[in-house]
Amino acid sequence: MASIWLFLVFFGAIYAKIDTGLLGGSLPLQNPNFQTNGFDPATSTFGSGEPIAGVSTAHWLGTDAIARDTFARIVHGGWVSLVVVVVSAGCGIIIGGFLGSLVGFVRGRTETIVMASVDVILAFPALVLLLALVSIFEVRNLFVISAVIGVLSIPAYTRVARANSLAVSSREFVTAARAIGTKPSRILFREVIPNVLPTLLAYAMVAAAFVVVVEGSLSFLGLSVQLPTATWGNMINQARRDIKINVAQVIWPSLALSITVLSLNQVGDFFQQRREVRGSNL
């Protein structure tokens, strides 16, 4: 269930992205930024769309305050979440994973320095540090937002990787590799990192849920990707102003966001439990 939902949301977002760009709109999906009641200079008439409309065959989930199709905006909104999740997991696993595995393996002063800097970043409340960093940038586009979230993801991954690397590095096969004179760099890449990686991937799932919430919060505060790009967070923020007229427009993006987070949590729990079971069998 959880994985089906995640597949639908993220595949839908990717397909919609490619579709509007390359395939020229083969999907029955509408343009997420098209105002169906907007002024058309070609015919000099206003469109026939209605703002804050209910569910209909033309607009499956209705329209928002300026008569844009809500369903299309939700599908496209998944794109921002997906990019942020992928970038943060990528930064975390590649940079954080490498750093953590390295210092857990070589120990010594490198470890002290790296872990001390990691601890300093983790000493900040995550969202507050993120807000402070985001406020530096005048232009907030998808690149900036995902880069900032990506960089801030590194410390947590470093910690997880180091803890696992410490455990792996004291195992027999590492000692054996040392004994037969394998170069340390080869041990690190051939023995330690492959054993740390599965745990990191399981952690990435749990972290993904957190990242989706964080991006949603930023969007909700109006500090993520600039409008009119659709994100679930900014859809919720815009729709809440009309909550007295129509609560449904708040419900749809809220559901999309919450179910995605729930699914990521479920999948993450599943992977982590499997890791633990495997770990205890070793």
Place this chain on the structure above:
Amino acid sequence: MGKVIAGRLVRLIATLLAVTFLTFSMTALLPGDPVNAILGVDSVRDPEVVAKIRADLGLDDPFLIRYVNWLGNTVTGDLGQSYITDQEVISTISQRLPVTAQLAFMAIIMALILAIPIGVLGAYKQGKWQDSTTSAGVQVALSVPNFIVGIFLIWLFSVQLGWLPASNWNRISNDGLIENLKTAILPASALAMTQMAIFSRLVRSDMIATLQENYILAARSKGLSNRFILLRHALRPSSLSLMTIIGINFGALLGGTVIIETLFAIPGIGFRLINAINQRDIIVIQGITVFIATAYVVINTVVDLLYAVIDPRIRRA
């Protein structure tokens, strides 16, 4: 014990130095002249004002000297002054701190009041329907972001039922406790939701482990009632882990207050931070960030120390 405290204090000071340094360097990351960022690029340049800001911030000094000066001011409570509202940052914080503190405190209390019975029930009825329903509910509570909870609380209690105000804040000193609680209960509940889920998960798993201990068996064989065993014998060890998790989660809670205060238009520290970010009021952003980070670090140190006070095993380790 004295050694533990001394060790923790040294670490606390080192962390605070690093945290303040990081916050301060963020202003150095600003592209171009900081004066531009402070005044806004489009504003009319009054050379006198520019000169005053340069002198105030010591912008002509090297970076490290600026940091040391700024740190000196910060330690003595001078966080600078907003160039947009002309208000001292420290007085802004002291005005707004009681509001944010009240929200955070209420949220933790509410979360605990709900979480302990739910966790105990889940552990006691482990595997039965009571456990599976509460666990599912906790999973959902864990996954719904607090601003969504807040919006639907507003929708239900303000828009539909009209019982409580959707925004604003009544101060205890002006309007009395009841009026104050009317404005505080919805935002505090929104904040409490996630915390409740985390706490009750912890109580449940802790308690399942504790219930298998020999001393619980001993208590059972003495014929003590279930109620007594659960509350007196089994819950007590969990209070330690609860305390730790409250400390760890305090950062998330502070982040939560930023969002919830903005949603409910509550004049707390978090709402001011968002305003400052929207106005690009660098001095205020910097001051509030340093304040929140310091509070978080100090609270975690205090929790660590309390832990050592309560559990003697940690003192020796």
